Amino acid sequence: MMNILIIGLGSIAKKHIVALRSLNRDFKIYALRSGIAGEDLEGVTSVYNLNDLIASVDFAIISNPTNLHAQYVRDLSEWGIPLFIEKPPLANLREGEELNKKIAGSEVMTYVACNLRFHPCIEFLNRFVLENPDKRINEVNVYCGSYLPDWRPGQNYKRIYSANPEMGGGVHLDLFHEFDYIHWIFGKPFSVCCIKTSKSSLNIKSFDYANYVLDYNQFTISLILNYFRRDSKRSIEILFENETWSIDLLKNSIVSSTGEMVYNRDNDFVIGDTYKAQMEYFINCLVNNQKPMNSFAESLETLKTCLSDE
CATH class of the missing domain: 3.30.360.10 (Dihydrodipicolinate Reductase; domain 2)
Structure with missing residues (x-):
């Protein structure tokens, strides 16, 4: 049984949940919610305080709005939790190097989710x-x-x-x-x-x-x-x-x-297949203790090209 924490429960998070459920594995999925007014999703347990769950999380999916990524990359990496980060890794470059050093220091596994690599x-x-x-x-x-x-x-x-x-x-x-x-x-x-x-x-x-x-x-x-x-x-x-x-x-x-x-x-290929292949790839890396491609550090270099004028 794997315990998976999802930060953000919007449209992209739901695609990752569909991908998880298509795999032949046993999962328990938790979603960090900011308040009780949020819409519940069947089969997903809402949590409101990270401290209640953090010790038992096998990996976290960061899929909230991009401007909030930095906060959770910082907090969760300090706990040593492997991170599956929805692209782009950050909304700007200001905190990039600091977070990169923090991740390197904690040796936490990171993968930035760019599912077109599986197209x-x-x-x-x-x-x-x-x-x-x-x-x-x-x-x-x-x-x-x-x-x-x-x-x-x-x-x-x-x-x-x-x-x-x-x-x-x-x-x-x-x-x-x-x-x-x-x-x-x-x-x-x-x-x-x-x-x-x-x-x-x-x-x-x-x-x-x-x-x-x-x-x-x-x-x-x-x-x-x-x-x-x-x-x-x-x-x-x-x-x-x-x-x-x-x-x-x-x-x-x-x-x-x-x-x-x-x-x-x-014609049997649909874009949803890339989400399944991507999730399976990440979990296999996690289970086999292999460093995945497109780490936070690698994706940060890509972000520098994207934000080259800032």
């Missing part, structure tokens, strides 16, 4: 680039755009954390996945420049558009993110010396400009 196209690309270091890349274009009001039907999109910078919102932080898989596949850029604006008809306070140029030794990556595209698109374009690959992360396919289907995942 079959991203896994394929990571292996391909790693195994083919001599295949020349000249340019990479990454794009992710979707319509924020569709993200949480029935809720006023202007009130959710995504639309409010004081809660850690903004398209660059929400779509941190793109920064993460860029770092994972291509490494860290040596320079970054960006433009972030909020000029669309969404009329929100946080940035709804971001355009980054990431410079590498032999190529440049262009990254565009937005909250206002009605016809969702999530894609990568890689210009090799003799061909171009078009990667569609929504259709789970990679097609070459020569017409070749480089990779195509059968």
Whole structure:
């Protein structure tokens, strides 16, 4: 039996709970609540004081608004509790190094949850680039755009954390996945420049558009993110010396400009599978005492690219 503590019980926490329940393991799930007015979730025990539970927690999932991550990363790492931290790790860089040193000192296991690392196209690309270091890349274009009001039907999109910078919102932080898989596949850029604006008809306070140029030794990556595209698109374009690959992360396919289907995942794959694979990966690391990829320290370096202008 594993005891799991969840900080924050919003939409992303519920995805992690679904992932946990899909695994062939025995869990007891607790949720730290700020008050008794919070909605209960079947099979999840509400707790109101960490001290009542802390000694028996096997790991914690930090899935509250991004601006509150630092507090719980600090508190729980002091107790030596392994941390599964929803991306991005923090809303800003101010406390990053201090928390990194605290985690290193406590030797607590950390993993920052970027489930697109378990997307079959991203896994394929990571292996391909790693195994083919001599295949020349000249340019990479990454794009992710979707319509924020569709993200949480029935809720006023202007009130959710995504639309409010004081809660850690903004398209660059929400779509941190793109920064993460860029770092994972291509490494860290040596320079970054960006433009972030909020000029669309969404009329929100946080940035709804971001355009980054990431410079590498032999190529440049262009990254565009937005909250206002009605016809969702999530894609990568890689210009090799003799061909171009078009990667569609929504259709789970990679097609070459020569017409070749480089990779195509059968229709049985859904994005929810990445949450299950990610949770299974983390728990296996925990059980086998293996250091997981994408630790807090690693993700902090990715956050520095994301917040390079701050």
